[in-house]
Amino acid sequence: MGDKANTHPGAAGRAVAADQPSSIRNVVLVGHSGAGKTTLVEALALTAGAVNRAGRVEDGTSLSDHDEIEHRQRRSVQLSLVPLSWDGCKINLLDAPGYADFVGELRAGLRAADAALFVVSAAQEADAVAGSTRLVWDECAAVGMPRAIVVTHLDTARTDFGQLTQICAEIFGGDDPDAVLPLYLPVLGPEAADGHAPATGLVGLLSQKIFDYSTGERKENPPDDSQIPLIQDARNRLIEGIIAESEDETLMDRYLGGEDIDLKTLIDDLEKAVARGTFHPVLAAAPAADGATQGLGTVELLDLITRGFPTPLEHPAPDVTTPQGTPRPALTCDPAGPLAAEVVKTTSDPYVGRISLVRVFSGTLRPDDTVHVSGHGLTDRGHEDHDVDERIGALFGPFGKQQRQMNHCIAGDLACVAKLTRAETGDTLSAKDDPLLMEPWSMPDPLLPVAIRAHSKADEDRLSQGLARLAAEDPTMRLEQNQDTRQIVLWCLGEAHMEVALERLRSRYGVQVDTVAHKVALRETFGDKAAARGRHVKQSGGHGQYAICEIDVEPLPQGSGIEFVDKVVGGAVPRQFIPSVEKGVRAQAARGVSTGYPLVDIRVTLRDGKAHSVDSSDAAFQTAGALALREAAADTPVQLLEPVAEVRVLIPDAYVGPVMSDLSGRRGRVVGTEQAGPGQTLVRADVPEIEIDRYAIELRSLSHGTGRFQRTYTRHEAMPPHLAERIRAESDAS
Incomplete structure (x- = not known):
C-alpha cells in the first residue's frame, strides 16, 4: 500500500470513466474548517495528472474557483465533487465543508461515499481535532465506514508528527488506540534559519523504504543505517496492530514466536482491516512546492484509496420500499439491476438551471431516460413529497467549472444531472415502471430561527418562489409560515448558514429580504x-x-x-x-x-x-x-403566557456543569440527567422558548462544538410580571 515503487506519477489520464463498480472509490474528506481539505484535493489532482502545475484544468480555471457566496464567506459552504483516475480506478473525491453550520452538506457527502478521509492540521495542534470532527468520526464508526487520517500542514508547522498521531489515537482510537497508527513517518530535511525542519519525504514502516519528495518528484531510496533504528519501535507497533486485526488467528502466535511475517501478508491484512473499518492508518500529506509535480505523501494516499478503501460492491445500499411503504428486497450494486439512485445535493446554475448530484446505488442511469422521482418526508421543513415522473437531461462529471459529459452512470458512481425540475435533495430516482423510495439519511434539526420580510413590493412578489427554490437546495433548512406571529421564519443551523441562505436569495433568485426580530408565539x-x-x-x-x-x-x-x-x-x-x-x-x-x-x-x-x-x-x-x-x-389583570420547551442537551461529561448553570440562567428547570454512552450525558430541562432563540450558537461556543440539543414544545406558562410588562411596553410602542 504505497510501499512499492510507483511508475505512474501523473500519467493516469484525463478521461475519468468507470465501467465496473469494482474500479470506483467514493471518498469524502472530513475535517475542521482550515484543516486543508481543499488544498489536499488539489494536491491529489496534480499528482493524478488532472491539473497542471499551476493547478489549472483544461479550460484554465482552478479546482478551487469558488462561487461568489464562498468568496464572501471565506470558507467552503457546499459539498464539491472532484473525480480523478489512478491506477485503473476512478476516485470520486467529495470535499465537504468543515464549518459546523454546513453539516448538512457533510451528511450528504457521507451518504454518497464509501469511505472517509479525516484531515487533521498540524498547524492547529491546540485544536487539531475539533469537537464537531469527533462527532462525525462517531457517526462513521456507528455504521462501520472505513476511515483514514491525513495530517496536513507539516510543511509549515512546528509540530511533532508523532505527538499529533498520539492525539489522534487517543481521540479516535477510544478503547483501542492501536487501531490508529501511522503507516509512514516524515523524513525531515535540513533545519532552516528559524529552527524549523520541513518534511522532505516519508519512510515506509513496513517496507523500510525512503520515499523522497525533495526534488518535486517521488523517488524511492534505501534507508541509511542510521535511520532504521529510529523507526523500529513504530514499525513493531504497526505490525502488532495489523496482526491484531488479522483474520488469521495463528499470525499473532507466529509473530510472538519470532517468525518474520512476510511483507505481502502484512499488506494484505492491512488492506482488509482498513476496508472493514477496524484499522485506521495515519498518513502525512502536503501540497507540491513551486514547479513540483507531486506533493508529499500524495502517491501514498492515492494508493491507500485505491488499494485499501472498499469498492461500492462492499458498501450496503440504503433500505428501499415502494413509495407506498411496502418493503422491497435489499439492493445490490449491480449495473444491470433495478435503477435506484439518490439526489445527494441540489444546486442552481444561472446558465444550466437546477443541477442534481446523484449517487447511483443500483442499475445504470442514462441521459434522456424517464425516471420516477419519489421523496421525501420533510414536509415540516417546507419540502413537499414527490411522486412524479421526470425526464433525465444531460449527465456530466464536474471538474472545476467544467462539465464533462458522461454517456451513462453505473451503480456505485456519481454524476450530475441537469434540469430535474421537481427532484430535491434526498429524493429517490428509479424506473418509472418500478418506483422505489430509499430510506432517508439523518438530517440535523435547524434550531436557529431567523424572521424575514421582503425588502420591497417587487421582492414580495418573488419571495415565495425564491424560498421554494432555496428549500429545494437545502433540506437542513426549515421554512415556517407562523400563523400566530404572522412571520416568515427560516430555521437555520447557525449564523453562517443563515448568511448563506440570505445571500442565495439575493444573488441567485433576485430576492432582497430584511431580517426582523423573531417573535415567540405568546x-x-x-x-x-x-x-x-x-x-x-x-x-x-x-x-x-x-x-x-x-x-x-x-x-x-x-x-x-x-x-x-x-x-x-x-x-x-x-x-x-x-x-x-x-x-x-x-x-x-x-x-x-x-x-x-x-x-x-x-x-x-x-x-x-x-x-x-x-x-x-x-x-x-x-x-x-x-x-x-x-x-x-x-x-x-391579563396574564401573558410564554411557550416552554423540553430541551434535551447531549454533551461530554466535562461540560455538564457549565451547561446546567447556563440553562438555569435562562430560567430553565433541569428535570434530570442520565448517561447516554461513554463520556456522554443527556441533560433534560424545561426552558422558556424566548430564552433559547440563539441557543444553537451559544451551546456550540459553550461546549466547543461538541454539544447537541433538541427542543420540543410542551406547554405555555405564565410569564414573570417584569418580563410581561416589557412585552406590553414594546407592544404599546409599536
Whole structure:
C-alpha cells in the first residue's frame, strides 16, 4: 500500500470513466474548517495528472474557483465533487465543508461515499481535532465506514508528527488506540534559519523504504543505517496492530514466536482491516512546492484509496420500499439491476438551471431516460413529497467549472444531472415502471430561527418562489409560515448558514429580504374572573345597529381553549343572535385583548342582553360580543403566557456543569440527567422558548462544538410580571 515503487506519477489520464463498480472509490474528506481539505484535493489532482502545475484544468480555471457566496464567506459552504483516475480506478473525491453550520452538506457527502478521509492540521495542534470532527468520526464508526487520517500542514508547522498521531489515537482510537497508527513517518530535511525542519519525504514502516519528495518528484531510496533504528519501535507497533486485526488467528502466535511475517501478508491484512473499518492508518500529506509535480505523501494516499478503501460492491445500499411503504428486497450494486439512485445535493446554475448530484446505488442511469422521482418526508421543513415522473437531461462529471459529459452512470458512481425540475435533495430516482423510495439519511434539526420580510413590493412578489427554490437546495433548512406571529421564519443551523441562505436569495433568485426580530408565539389569559357589558348602538338614518350583551369571564386550566356558555333566559338575546355573540367573542380572542397575542383558556358566559326588532343583526351582535370581551379585560389583570420547551442537551461529561448553570440562567428547570454512552450525558430541562432563540450558537461556543440539543414544545406558562410588562411596553410602542 504505497510501499512499492510507483511508475505512474501523473500519467493516469484525463478521461475519468468507470465501467465496473469494482474500479470506483467514493471518498469524502472530513475535517475542521482550515484543516486543508481543499488544498489536499488539489494536491491529489496534480499528482493524478488532472491539473497542471499551476493547478489549472483544461479550460484554465482552478479546482478551487469558488462561487461568489464562498468568496464572501471565506470558507467552503457546499459539498464539491472532484473525480480523478489512478491506477485503473476512478476516485470520486467529495470535499465537504468543515464549518459546523454546513453539516448538512457533510451528511450528504457521507451518504454518497464509501469511505472517509479525516484531515487533521498540524498547524492547529491546540485544536487539531475539533469537537464537531469527533462527532462525525462517531457517526462513521456507528455504521462501520472505513476511515483514514491525513495530517496536513507539516510543511509549515512546528509540530511533532508523532505527538499529533498520539492525539489522534487517543481521540479516535477510544478503547483501542492501536487501531490508529501511522503507516509512514516524515523524513525531515535540513533545519532552516528559524529552527524549523520541513518534511522532505516519508519512510515506509513496513517496507523500510525512503520515499523522497525533495526534488518535486517521488523517488524511492534505501534507508541509511542510521535511520532504521529510529523507526523500529513504530514499525513493531504497526505490525502488532495489523496482526491484531488479522483474520488469521495463528499470525499473532507466529509473530510472538519470532517468525518474520512476510511483507505481502502484512499488506494484505492491512488492506482488509482498513476496508472493514477496524484499522485506521495515519498518513502525512502536503501540497507540491513551486514547479513540483507531486506533493508529499500524495502517491501514498492515492494508493491507500485505491488499494485499501472498499469498492461500492462492499458498501450496503440504503433500505428501499415502494413509495407506498411496502418493503422491497435489499439492493445490490449491480449495473444491470433495478435503477435506484439518490439526489445527494441540489444546486442552481444561472446558465444550466437546477443541477442534481446523484449517487447511483443500483442499475445504470442514462441521459434522456424517464425516471420516477419519489421523496421525501420533510414536509415540516417546507419540502413537499414527490411522486412524479421526470425526464433525465444531460449527465456530466464536474471538474472545476467544467462539465464533462458522461454517456451513462453505473451503480456505485456519481454524476450530475441537469434540469430535474421537481427532484430535491434526498429524493429517490428509479424506473418509472418500478418506483422505489430509499430510506432517508439523518438530517440535523435547524434550531436557529431567523424572521424575514421582503425588502420591497417587487421582492414580495418573488419571495415565495425564491424560498421554494432555496428549500429545494437545502433540506437542513426549515421554512415556517407562523400563523400566530404572522412571520416568515427560516430555521437555520447557525449564523453562517443563515448568511448563506440570505445571500442565495439575493444573488441567485433576485430576492432582497430584511431580517426582523423573531417573535415567540405568546398567549394571553385572564388572571381572575370578570364581568362586562358590550353595547353597540348606532343610529345613522334608516336601519341602525343595535346589540347589547352581558358576559361573565373566568379563567380555565391550561389547554382548555375558549368555552362559550349560553345562560340567557327569557329571550333577552334572540336565539338566532347567540351564535353571533360567540363568533364575535372568538374573533376577539384570536386577536387578543392586551398585546395582540391570542387569548386562551377562558370560559365566556352570555347571561343577558338586549335586542331591537329592526336594528339588531348578526354583525351588530358580533361587534357587541367583541366589545364585551375587551371591556372585561380592562377590568381584570391579563396574564401573558410564554411557550416552554423540553430541551434535551447531549454533551461530554466535562461540560455538564457549565451547561446546567447556563440553562438555569435562562430560567430553565433541569428535570434530570442520565448517561447516554461513554463520556456522554443527556441533560433534560424545561426552558422558556424566548430564552433559547440563539441557543444553537451559544451551546456550540459553550461546549466547543461538541454539544447537541433538541427542543420540543410542551406547554405555555405564565410569564414573570417584569418580563410581561416589557412585552406590553414594546407592544404599546409599536
